[in-house]
Amino acid sequence: MIKAITGTKDILPADISRWQYLEKLLRQTFQLFNYKEIRTPIFEETALFARSIGEETDIVSKEMYTFKDRSETSITLRPENTAGVVRSFIEQSLGAQQSLNKLYYIGPMFRQERPQAGRLRQFHQFGAEALGSTSPLLDAEMIQIAFHILKSLGLKNLIVKINSLGIPEVRENYKNVLRDYLKSKKEKLSEDSRKRFDTNILRIFDSKIEVDQQIMKDAPLLIDHLDEQSINDFTVVKNYLSKVGIPFEVDPALVRGLDYYTKTTFEIVSSSVGSQSALCGGGRYDLLVEELGGKPTPGVGFAAGMERILLACENEKSLNLINDSVDAYLIRIDPEIEMEVAKIASDLRRENLSCDYDYLNRSVKAQMREANKFNAKFVVFVGGDEYKLGELNVKNLSDGNQQLIKITDFEKLISLLKS
């Protein structure tokens, strides 16, 4: 038997209503904040991701699905979508048509990691990017959109974490400060953290190992070494969040793994999904557009993991979706009038009434059970004595009432089924 690739999942009809509910909520919410949908290809030239996300990051260095196509071009399945959106923004000159572009996307992403709760190799993200303004109100708006969506899904155990990484020069200076602090203590750090000392020193803050945390407890914080502008912007973000009633925590240890972030970063975590607790994350990236060859354009955005969000909903039982139903189920009483049943179904569908009937020649009883399973509002019996007299027997499945309707009186049938 051929099985699905490790880390991929079929989303079956039984789960689809949750996905559709989420997608509908997303579109409504983004519409509310006036974001426009953009759909970019799921694969891009490999160089795009290397340049934007960062050559040294785990995502680029060991998690991408990269292959050569027949023309020997190195292609990568997108591991995230900011790079693709920014590429499109530059290539299509979106900045020339509009000074501020507020965009959102929904779609699959790919990373070759070991699967676990809330982590798949093909997974889905939605996200937003606002390109063209340095206003910290947009940073806060990103947080608000994400928070609004998660709250609308009924999620409870949420924590909004924010931090500021400052501008690059400041961050580089700070790294030196941190390096000085850690130099004497380096030998005491865990093996992983000693490695991070050279590759990505800020990440040592993230370590879950006791000794590391002990050492980092007294470490100088980036947030105390920020530039004037970053401090002011961060204050605006905090003030706005307070004004609109979104609780948050400043987390000086919140360091995002992608290289392109500047200034504000944030994350919303949930305690309802296992160890992969980040439902969404994002931040400002004022230098990315230029780095990818566009005109200098500030930007801010976020991405959220849809599987994780739905997992949190499931664990918190926060969604109570009603089952799908059909307006009518047609029941064939005599085997030989199959075609008449099909024709009636066709007529009903033309009137926008959802309906179905049996294709397996099953008994009336079996057809009734089927109607019940499909949550049919009405059942229409076709055949028997009443059919010979030119009538259809229509039964309301919720109260069991039946009534005869003349086949010629199609209007009456429609209005009954629509009632």
Added chain:
RNA sequence: GUGAGCGUAGCUCAGUUGGUUAGAGCACCAGGUUGUGGCCCUGGGGGUCGUGGGUUCAAUUCCCAUCGCUCACCCCA
């Protein structure tokens, strides 16, 4: 890449201290009188006990390998 746990019907799981035809619930199908559901009752189909090898008179049960799944580390959404 590292570590741990688990693989018995479509699903959730029992079971065998190694021994005849491997079980339950749910789901599916058919019936419970001539054309009427949700509840209930009866019956039925469906399993190479993940795969390969070893030990043994005998393996679903013990051992080894392999594949897969799950969770955690790592990293991230």
